[in-house]
Amino acid sequence: xxxxxxTTVIGSYPIKIDNHEFIxxxxxxxxxxxxxxxxxxxxxxxxxxxxxxxxxxTRDPFVNIYFRKIKGCRIRARPEVVDNVEFEKPITVxxxxxVKKIIPEKTRIVGLIAGPYTLTKSCVDMYYNDEKKxxxxxxxxxxxxAELLQKHVDLISVDEPFFSVSIPDYACDLIEIxxxxxxxxxxxxxxGDVSKIIPVLLxxxxxxxxxxxxxxxxxxNNFKDYSxxxxxxxxxxxxxxxxxxxxxxxxxxxxxxxDVFDGKINQLSPDCGLRQIPRENAFKKLSNLVKxxxxxxx
Amino acid sequence: xxxxTKKQKTYEIRNxxxxxxxxxxxxxxxxxxxxxxxxxxxxxxxxxxxxxxxxKKTGNPxxxxxxxxxxxxxxxxxxxxxxxxxxxxxxSVDIIEPELKIKTLESLKKEKLLDRTVFNSIHVGITSxxxxxxxxxxxxxxxxxxxxxxxxxxDGKIEVLENSAHLQKAGLIDITKEIGIKxxxxxxxxxxxxxxxxxxxxxxxxxxxxxxxxxxxxxHNVVEKSKWLDDFKHxxxxxxxxxxxxxxxxxxxxxxxxxxxxxxxxFPIIAWQDILVSEYTENYFGTKPSKDHPRRKFF
Numbered sequence: 001x002x003x004x005x006x007t008t009v010i011g012s013y014p015i016k017i018d019n020h021e022f023i024x025x026x027x028x029x030x031x032x033x034x035x036x037x038x039x040x041x042x043x044x045x046x047x048x049x050x051x052x053x054x055x056x057x058t059r060d061p062f063v064n065i066y067f068r069k070i071k072g073c074r075i076r077a078r079p080e081v082v083d084n085v086e087f088e089k090p091i092t093v094x095x096x097x098x099v100k101k102i103i104p105e106k107t108r109i110v111g112l113i114a115g116p117y118t119l120t121k122s123c124v125d126m127y128y129n130d131e132k133k134x135x136x137x138x139x140x141x142x143x144x145x146a147e148l149l150q151k152h153v154d155l156i157s158v159d160e161p162f163f164s165v166s167i168p169d170y171a172c173d174l175i176e177i178x179x180x181x182x183x184x185x186x187x188x189x190x191x192g193d194v195s196k197i198i199p200v201l202l203x204x205x206x207x208x209x210x211x212x213x214x215x216x217x218x219x220x221n222n223f224k225d226y227s228x229x230x231x232x233x234x235x236x237x238x239x240x241x242x243x244x245x246x247x248x249x250x251x252x253x254x255x256x257x258x259d260v261f262d263g264k265i266n267q268l269s270p271d272c273g274l275r276q277i278p279r280e281n282a283f284k285k286l287s288n289l290v291k292x293x294x295x296x297x298x
Numbered sequence: 299x300x301x302x303t304k305k306q307k308t309y310e311i312r313n314x315x316x317x318x319x320x321x322x323x324x325x326x327x328x329x330x331x332x333x334x335x336x337x338x339x340x341x342x343x344x345x346x347x348x349x350x351x352x353x354k355k356t357g358n359p360x361x362x363x364x365x366x367x368x369x370x371x372x373x374x375x376x377x378x379x380x381x382x383x384x385x386x387x388x389x390s391v392d393i394i395e396p397e398l399k400i401k402t403l404e405s406l407k408k409e410k411l412l413d414r415t416v417f418n419s420i421h422v423g424i425t426s427x428x429x430x431x432x433x434x435x436x437x438x439x440x441x442x443x444x445x446x447x448x449x450x451x452x453d454g455k456i457e458v459l460e461n462s463a464h465l466q467k468a469g470l471i472d473i474t475k476e477i478g479i480k481x482x483x484x485x486x487x488x489x490x491x492x493x494x495x496x497x498x499x500x501x502x503x504x505x506x507x508x509x510x511x512x513x514x515x516x517x518h519n520v521v522e523k524s525k526w527l528d529d530f531k532h533x534x535x536x537x538x539x540x541x542x543x544x545x546x547x548x549x550x551x552x553x554x555x556x557x558x559x560x561x562x563x564x565f566p567i568i569a570w571q572d573i574l575v576s577e578y579t580e581n582y583f584g585t586k587p588s589k590d591h592p593r594r595k596f597f
Contacts, residue, residue, distance in 0.1 A: 019465050020396065022447040023423035027394055029490050029523055032447060060448065061464060074453040077460035077469075 004297040005265050006051040007290050008233065010189055010210065011112045011159060012273030013041040013056035014282050034059060035098055042099055044279070048286035052108045052155060055095045057273065062159065063122040066091055066114045070141055072127070079123040085137045087144040096152045110187070111153035113146050115160030116174045122162075132170060139177035147181045157187040157210065161272075164192030167200060176205045187233060191215075191272045195222040207231055212271030214238050214245075214253060220260045231266035232257070236292070237285040239272040244284040250292035258296075268293045299575055300503070300549065301583040304510040309481045311438060312388050312414060314359040315588060316483070317512035320549045321579030323588050325568050326514070327353070327542075328363040328390060329558035337371055339378050345558040346382055352561050356569035357595040360561075361416060363390045363554060369398060372405050380409065388438065390416035396425045403435040412437050418554075419443045419485060420474055422458060422465045432477045440479045442470045444501070445487035450494035452501035455486055456508055471509070483552060486515040490523040502550040514552035517541045522556065539563035543571045569596070 015037045025032045041056025059065055067079035071088035074080050092112065099109055116138035120131055128134040146156055158178055163171060179186045189210035194201060195218060201209055210233035213219050234257045237245045245253075257265050268289055274282040301319050308317040316326045329349045331342055346362055353360040362383065364375050379389055391406070393399045399417075406412050415437035422445065432440075444455035448463045460469040474482055486501040498515045505513045521527065521538040528534065539560050542553040546568065555564045569592035576593045579585040587593045 017465060020423040020425070022465070023421055023443075023445065024394065026445050026447070026487070064464070068449065074451075075449065075463075076453055076456040 003263075003266075005234075005268050005293065006108075007049065007286075007293050008052035008110055008155075008267045008269045009045060009050060009054050009274070009286070010157070010191075010235075010239070010269055010272050011054050011057045011062055012275035013044060013054070013058065014275050014277060014279045015040045015056065015058045016279065017058075034095075038095055038098060039102055042102060044283050045286065046103055046107055048283055049290035050107075050286055052110050052267070053099070053103065054110050054112055055092065055099050057112060057275070059095075061275075062112070062273065063114050063119055066119060066142075067123060070138070073123070081123050081125045081127050081134060083127055085134070085141055087141040090148050091145050093145075093148050093152065096149060100152055108154040109152065111146070111149040111156045113142050113149070113156060113158045113178060115158050115162070116142055116178060117168060117171060118160050118162040121165075132168065135168070135170070135174055136177070139174045142178045143181060146178055150182050150184045153184065155185045155187060155208075156182055157189055158206070159189045161189075161191045163190045163197060163201075164194050167197050171200060172203055172205065179205055187267075189233070189272075191235075193219075195219060198222060198226055202226060202228065202230060204230075208233050208266055210267070210269065211235055212239070213257060214271045215240060217256075220256055223260055228261060228264055230264070232261045232264045233267035233269050234261075234265050235271035236268050236289055237270045239270050239274050240276060242277050242281050244281050245288060247288050247292045247295065250288055251296055254292060254296050299547075299578045299582070301579060301585065302503070302507050302510070302549065304507050306506065306510045307512065309439070309512065311481060313384075313386050314361070314388060315590070316359070316551050318551070319579065319583070319585050320546070321572075321576040321583075321585040321587060323551070324356075324358045324572050324591050325542075325546045325550070326512075326552035327358050327360045327561075327564060327568060328552065328554040329360060329561050329564075330363045330365060330392070330554070330556055331558055332365045333367070333371070337374055337378070339374070342378065343382055345561070349558055349561045350384070350387075352565035355595070356565045357590040357592045358565055358568055358572065359590075361388050361390050362558065363392050363416075363418060365392045366398060366402055369401055372398075372402050376405055376409050376411065379411065385414075388414050388416055390418045390441070392418040396423075396428045399428055400431040403431050403437070406437070407435040414438060416441060416483075417479070420470055421445055422447070422462050422470070424466065424473065429473065429477060432479070436478050439481035439483065440474055441483045441485050442474060443485045443487050444470065444505070450487075450489050451497050452486075452504040455497070455501045455505060459484065459505070459509070482511055484509070484511050484513040485554065486513060488515050488517050488519040491520060495520045499544045499548050502545065502548045506549055512551040514545050514550045514554065516554035516556065517544055518554075518556035518560075535560065536563065539567055542568055546571045546575050573597075
């Protein structure tokens, strides 16, 4: 057996937001800090024993975090592109700097980048009317964010869930643009059924591929048909079901992964962001994931 | 001055007619009864009489806005309303704490006053208990405060109306409709100077064009928070009253103009502005002022 994989997360973490505090502060002309929500998420990940944590993406659904700060975009009922998209200011860097201040020394951080194609597919394009051009312009914006982010993180993960729904023939080029100035490790996360796009994924300019093997166990067989030269982030607990998988169930799943990928498993994680499930369950899922990993790898 | 391409909703309820195209209906004015400390009902009675007089004289409809801070004041304020406010008049209750909102709504139902009540307000802080109570004790009208803690621009205000910026399960408009409140006013949420204060005014035409719903704000709050104006004490009250002119000028329908004591300034200022807007919009767009419009009163 090769090196012990790290436990990590894909992105979001469920935190209850005190909406009334926003209103009280509004009436009292006070600013509301978001840091306590980031801290809640980070503390849970650290206390669960996760090796590489995120900022929890507590502010918004993950694509909105980006659209809120990219010049040329606005958010109404949905995110809208209304002008040329440009990088204006750092998007997640301040939150990550804060995370760095509050975590134990041994804990590492994954910086999260919403993929350009997923952003393109998640907005109403009122300006470009050209999906490819918009995707490439967004990739340029994200490259700048990733470059700034890498100074503060140990790993950058590009999240492209839309690739499992439709993947353009320029998908690799987009990821290349986003990641080309990075010297840290790079991960590509694509959830959903990726069975039909495995060859494209294996060509991606990243070190680690991350997929939801728990919700899509058929992927184990699908990957057997290919020679995998990338590291694997193995999705081990479901992010769409409240039920908490027990340690034995997770261990069985990891062993299945070892059977297919041998020593390529580099990370153990939930299938995707945990935003949709109750906090208590999310915490238990992470804790069990850590314990299962320890029992297998020591 | 302008006209909206979106069809504009007009509500006719009790003593007021609100909404529509710029120049169509006079600006509705909410005068605040704040009661610092113990309510002083003697002064309140005079202020209420004066506001009703000014309303009749100018043609600008008015609604007294009762700020309720403590549970023990609920009953006294309701007694005051029943005794002093003509039965054809609406009134609003302006309450921050959810528990107090619930108790007030229950009392208003007991006193059969809900069909005259404007609920001030529904916002992203609404609790599930409050929603349940509003379903059981539904007021005639509600003010939706489009405050978005994530984005204070006009777009952010639309976002919060559409989906509560994901801080609630639905947007403020859908929440209000689901409760069963039929008459909706949109308050564009005035911000402090230096914190996107202009967006409460610029959001008025944006929201009216998007939804066609009666829209306004409490722009006087921006003046109140402009501490630099304390160096111009003689002017601050005038600026406070005059700030409300921005609302009809930008196509808005109502102003929550702050302390009712400012009514003597605010009513003539707004009537003047309404006349100005009406003259232009009738000449250019053919928008006829309604029968009680200040332009009909004074010309």
